[in-house]
Amino acid sequence: MDKPLTTTGYAVLGLLAVRPWTTYELAKQVQRSLGWFWPRAERKLYDVPPDLVTRGLATVTEGHTGRRARSVYRITAAGRRALRTWLGLSSQPPTLEFEAMVKLFFADSGSLEQLHGTLDSVAQDAEARRLELLAMVEATDDTTAEFAPRLHINALALRFHLDYEALLGRWAEWARSESASWPSVDDPGSWRWRDALSVD
Amino acid sequence: MDKPLTTTGYAVLGLLAVRPWTTYELAKQVQRSLGWFWPRAERKLYDVPPDLVTRGLATVTEGHTGRRARSVYRITAAGRRALRTWLGLSSQPPTLEFEAMVKLFFADSGSLEQLHGTLDSVAQDAEARRLELLAMVEATDDTTAEFAPRLHINALALRFHLDYEALLGRWAEWARSESASWPSVDDPGSWRWRDALSVD
DNA sequence: CTCGAATACTGCCCTGTGCAGTATTCTCAG
């Protein structure tokens, strides 16, 4: 098993570089913080730390709370080196999975009402996530935050995600109002598609 | 196998609603058009059409070019009904997988130079994809385009993707110049993270 | 006529998801 570590592996290694974690904490923390740009099912995150141990990138301390198991994982020096090396490698381009856009793309097989419903949901969901991000910013306190020495880096990521959710919301509202002028979903009437694609 | 169709299944069904396709064409077409918002490996797309046939949503005509097999898939009436029903269902929120953002998030385990390299790549890749999209717009001709009656819908999707790539590029350039003022990757000096998160 | 590109797939192993299931410990309302 000298296959290269996956991005998910490096993501967990990155968290271990901040402080030691139990698997359970790790599984929750990945979803809270990295979940915004590297979403992974909780299930998967239970497999990753033991794999890091077999690779010598982390160590495990098996403890317990009463009768219940509780494994604490710590990064090793080799783990820090591997992480640092990885930070210098080139990255895969971002990939977007956007189910509502698939529905929009095939909207002419349905009704204008269905398209409007899809776009309204996109706008509402994006706004909900934007408010969730803003609440996280509000709740951040320089003195008590767990990641206090990492707040400047967090801010760069948050700036992107706030703007990204805002873009989603604005686009969905724009698309809804543009398509509202169409006689039907497969006939845009006098609507000129090139006007919608002008580079401003 | 009365499990619900996956989004990938509906995506292929949607293409079949436009016109009949061979598996090979389908595999290429999904990557060219839907690939921007529903990326799937070519390999996977060879499994989908036969599955649609077993569900009665498509039919297959086994033909050949010389000695080589060539299966043409067509949507059925049941397929069109299934597609139409699906267009009215709610969608999963968009998910973003952004490896470079994981690298940014753990940038304090590396150097400022590594962070700048990551951000430069993000900006360059985003600009390359934006130009690719603009070239697609330029090349579109109302009279000959294969998807001529669908250009208005295409334009809504393209507007999003152009703005999305522009956002990626602008964000990466902004993050690079902001972080350029930091004394080191784990010390932002006098840089105030709250200023970066103001809502304008 | 030849060689490389395009066509047309299949097998295999791995990553990752979703869901159900199991069991223990903590917390707080009554």
Place this chain on the structure above:
DNA sequence: CTGAGAATACTGCACAGGGCAGTATTCGAG
């Protein structure tokens, strides 16, 4: 002090999906 529900701490299983290698045929340009 007690009982119920939330949080902790996982595992198994089936299925979706990705990456890569491999196979073979046909087309088109020089």
